[in-house]
Each structure stands twice: as structure tokens, then as C-alpha cells.
Amino acid sequence: MSISVTGLSKSYGTNEVLNDLDLTVEEGSFTVMCGPTGCGKSVLLRLLVGLETADAGTMTLNGIDITSTRAAERAVGYVPQSFALYPHLTVRANIGYPLQLAKRPSSEIAKRVDWAAGVLAITHLLDKTPDQLSGGEKQRTAVARGLLKETDIFLLDDPLVGLDYKLRERLMDELKAIQQDLKATFLYTTSDSLEALTMAEKLVVLDQGAVVQKGDVFDVYNAPTHRRSMELVGFPKANMLPVSRENGKVHVGPFELHGAPEEASFVGLRPEALSFGQEAGFLNATATVQLIEELGGEEVIYLQAEGHDLTMAIATDGSRAAKEGDSVTVSVDPHAFVFFDSANGKRLNTDAALGEAAQ
Numbered sequence: 001m002s003i004s005v006t007g008l009s010k011s012y013g014t015n016e017v018l019n020d021l022d023l024t025v026e027e028g029s030f031t032v033m034c035g036p037t038g039c040g041k042s043v044l045l046r047l048l049v050g051l052e053t054a055d056a057g058t059m060t061l062n063g064i065d066i067t068s069t070r071a072a073e074r075a076v077g078y079v080p081q082s083f084a085l086y087p088h089l090t091v092r093a094n095i096g097y098p099l100q101l102a103k104r105p106s107s108e109i110a111k112r113v114d115w116a117a118g119v120l121a122i123t124h125l126l127d128k129t130p131d132q133l134s135g136g137e138k139q140r141t142a143v144a145r146g147l148l149k150e151t152d153i154f155l156l157d158d159p160l161v162g163l164d165y166k167l168r169e170r171l172m173d174e175l176k177a178i179q180q181d182l183k184a185t186f187l188y189t190t191s192d193s194l195e196a197l198t199m200a201e202k203l204v205v206l207d208q209g210a211v212v213q214k215g216d217v218f219d220v221y222n223a224p225t226h227r228r229s230m231e232l233v234g235f236p237k238a239n240m241l242p243v244s245r246e247n248g249k250v251h252v253g254p255f256e257l258h259g260a261p262e263e264a265s266f267v268g269l270r271p272e273a274l275s276f277g278q279e280a281g282f283l284n285a286t287a288t289v290q291l292i293e294e295l296g297g298e299e300v301i302y303l304q305a306e307g308h309d310l311t312m313a314i315a316t317d318g319s320r321a322a323k324e325g326d327s328v329t330v331s332v333d334p335h336a337f338v339f340f341d342s343a344n345g346k347r348l349n350t351d352a353a354l355g356e357a358a359q
């Protein structure tokens with residue numbers, strides 16, 4: 001394992017940010033850590049870099065315990081979330097600054113700066129100052145500075161936040177290509193679930209300082225093991241429908257079915273699992289179209305069904321399947337329902353309940 005963290009805890013006063021966190025990051029992987037704002041992503045990276053001290057726990061990089069190692073001696077590259085470029089220094093000096101600070105020989109600094117600038121395609125900007133750069137060029141400069149260390153582990157803290165979408169898309173592709181070229185381990189954080197799904201090979205879902213799920217991005221998306229992981233990963237967001245029971249009938253949001261696990265109080269449902277019309281074996285509900293968003297090849301349709309909000313995503317060929325204000329029938333295969341334990345948020349084994357529902 002490239003990065004391994006065991007029992008890591010960090011509090012600020014009474015704010016317990018990380019509590020007994022365990023995490024491993026596979027060597028050579030592009031691992032994205034995704035979680036809501038304030039869940040502790042930056043704090044974890046700052047602990048790994050050595051900018052903060054843990055209250056408890058151990059951290060290893062490439063099998064070497066670095067828990068008490070000074071920041072400068074840790075073999076890890078870092079792109080902080082809010083990077084500050086020195087306005088009076090050239091791009092060359094900005095990129096080389098960490099090695100300058102570490103008092104490395106100037107020939108070594110020049111070599112590494114040329115290499116990092118080449119990787120980020122900013123060699124032509126090396127003699128400019130930050131005020132002569134665009135937003136994207138500044139970001140590239142910050143990433144180049146983060147790649148400067150001769151190591152194979154890099155931590156990137158939400159490096160594309162604040163950039164416009166076109167630029168982000170381009171840099172996302174480039175960062176993935178850089179990681180593959182370097183054959184390095186990248187631990188990359190974001191609170192944007194679409195960015196996480198686009199970038200990740202391995203995905204770690206962090207919530208309130210704890211890992212709720214970790215695995216191949218495909219598995220995390222398709223087989224969420226925890227309510228929060230289904231809520232946090234996916235675009236548009238998964239529907240989370242309440243389970244109610246009355247007179248022997250079970251309702252999941254607006255849908256009626258014959259059974260559900262006793263412990264379940266919520267069901268997750270991906271927007272793409274909903275469709276228009278009626279199909280044999282599917283559950284139906286009547287809904288009103290509130291709003292339609294065109295996303296080019298896909299429509300996101302916001303519905304109201306018996307007091308429940310439903311989000312639906314369907315592929316389109318340009319023709320509209322419905323319009324705002326329409327009354328429609330929506331249907332769903334009950335096998336798409338993901339039941340979560342109300343006590344601990346964990347996914348429940350739904351086979352028995354679904355057998356009943358499909359009767």
C-alpha cells in the first residue's frame with residue numbers, strides 16, 4: 001500500500017474532525033476521496049503532509065512510518081486547496097519554491113522545475129509573473145509546484161475548485177494522463193460527486209470524518225453499502241424515499257409494494273431507474289412534472305408524486321418525453337430499490353423483500 005492510515009484522530013477543540021480513521025490507498029492508483037464540505041478531507045491530507053499533528057493514530061507512506069517525521073522529510077507531493085502564488089516571483093521561482101526552501105542545489109531545482117513545467121505544458125510561461133496568467137495557468141503552476149518533489153505519492157486537495165467547467169474538464173483529463181505517465185499514486189479530494197465519478201479509479205467516500213465506503217468506482221456507484229455513500233455519490237443525486245407501513249401495505253415514497261425489510265426506513269433509488277409508462281412487474285405511481293433540465297443527450301426531470309419529490313434521468317434523442325405541468329405515470333423495477341437500515345445506515349439484504357414485491 002502506498003498510503004496507510006490507522007486509527008487516525010484529529011480534533012480542534014470540541015470539533016472532532018477525524019475519529020479513528022482507517023484508510024489504505026493502493027500503489028499506483030488514482031484514488032478520489034469524495035465527501036461533503038467540512039467532512040475532513042483537507043485535514044486528512046494536511047496530516048499526511050505534516051502540516052498538522054494527529055491526536056492519535058499512525059500513518060505510513062510506502063510502508064515507512066511517517067507519523068513523527070518532519071514535513072520536509074516526508075516523501076509526498078502536495079497541491080493545497082487554496083494555493084497562493086507569490087506575486088513578485090516568476091512562475092519558475094514559484095514552482096521551484098519548495099526546493100528552494102529545502103535548500104536544494106540550484107542545478108537540481110532547475111532540472112525539476114523544467115520537468116514539472118513540461119508535464120503541465122507551461123514551459124512557455126516560466127518567465128511570467130502570476131498577474132500575467134489566466135486562472136487555469138495559475139492552477140497549472142500550483143499543480144506543477146505540487147509535483148516537484150521526487151516521489152511517487154501525490155496529494156491533491158480539490159485542485160480544480162473554482163475553475164469554469166470547460167477548464168475543469170480539460171485539467172481533469174490532463175491530471176489523469178499525468179498520473180498514468182508518472183505511474184504514481186494520486187490521492188485526490190473533491191466534494192463534487194460528478195468530478196469524483198469522472199476522475200476516480202478507486203473511490204473513497206468520507207462522511208463526518210469516517211470512511212463510509214471504499215472500492216472501485218463502478219462498485220461504489222452500483223453497489224452502495226451505506227445510505228450516505230448512495231446519497232453522496234451520483235449525479236443527479238439518488239432519490240432517498242421513506243418507507244411507511246399501514247394496514248399490511250408498505251409504501252416506498254409513492255410506490256406501493258408487498259414487503260420491505262422490517263429495519264428499513266429509507267430506500268435509495270437512482271434517477272435512471274425511473275421510467276415513463278407501465279411495464280409488467282414494475283411499480284407505478286402518478287406524478288406531476290415540476291421542472292425539466294436538458295443536459296445534452298440526457299434529461300433530468302423533477303417530479304412530485306403524492307407529496308414526494310422524485311428525480312428521474314432519461315436518455316433523449318432531442319425530442320421531449322414530457323413537459324412541465326404534465327401528469328405522467330412513472331414506473332420502477334422494485335429490484336432497483338436499495339434498502340438501508342434505519343439504525344446504522346447500512347445496506348440491508350433485500351432479496352426476500354424483493355421476492356415478495358415482485359409477485
Ligand SMILES: Nc1ncnc2c1ncn2[C@@H]1O[C@H](COP(=O)(O)OP(=O)(O)OP(=O)(O)O)[C@@H](O)[C@H]1O
Binds near residue numbers: 044
Ligand atoms: N486549523 C483549523 N482550526 C480549527 N478547525 C479546523 C481547522 N482546519 C479545519 N478545521 C475544521 O475541520 C473540519 C473539516 O475541515 P476540512 O477543511 O478538512 O473539510 P473538507 O472536507 O476539506 O471541506 P471542503 O470540501 O470544504 O474543503 C471543519 O469543521 C473545519 O472547520
